Amino acid sequence: MRQVTSDLSTLMRQEVELAKAEIRQEGKKAGKAAGLFGGAGFGAYMVALFLSLALWGGLSNVMDAGWAGLIVAVLWAAIAALLYTMGRRNAERIRGLKQTNDSVQRIPDALKPHPEGVTR
Numbered sequence: 772m773r774q775v776t777s778d779l780s781t782l783m784r785q786e787v788e789l790a791k792a793e794i795r796q797e798g799k800k801a802g803k804a805a806g807l808f809g810g811a812g813f814g815a816y817m818v819a820l821f822l823s824l825a826l827w828g829g830l831s832n833v834m835d836a837g838w839a840g841l842i843v844a845v846l847w848a849a850i851a852a853l854l855y856t857m858g859r860r861n862a863e864r865i866r867g868l869k870q871t872n873d874s875v876q877r878i879p880d881a882l883k884p885h886p887e888g889v890t891r
Contacts, residue, residue, distance in 0.1 A: 787851045793869070797865055797866070804861035804865065807861060810851075811851050813851045814852075814855075818844050820844075821847055824840045825838070825840030825845075827841075
């Protein structure tokens with residue numbers, strides 16, 4: 772019985788270590804995706820800023836300064852779209868704790884609690 776308890780304890784420690792390693796790995800991917808989404812948000816802010824400046828410049832200076840602001844805003848829109856696409860692609864790669872789930876599924880049924888089948 773002592774050997775079974777020791778083996779079970781070792782198994783659980785190994786599963787916890789595997790989960791920690793997977794969380795670190797997936798956390799890095801999530802952090803990168805979050806950074807790219809942040810960049811896309813900043814790009815969207817710049818679009819709003821430059822569109823506002825373009826409208827203001829266009830109204831006050833008829834054409835020249837306003838159109839220049841509009842060109843800059845369109846460039847920022849393209850950058851924001853690119854960053855958003857990259858962020859979404861990175862977020863789709865986050866897959867959860869696949870190895871831990873697979874490993875836990877292999878624990879024998881005898882070690883799993885079955886309350887509905889317990890008899891007194």
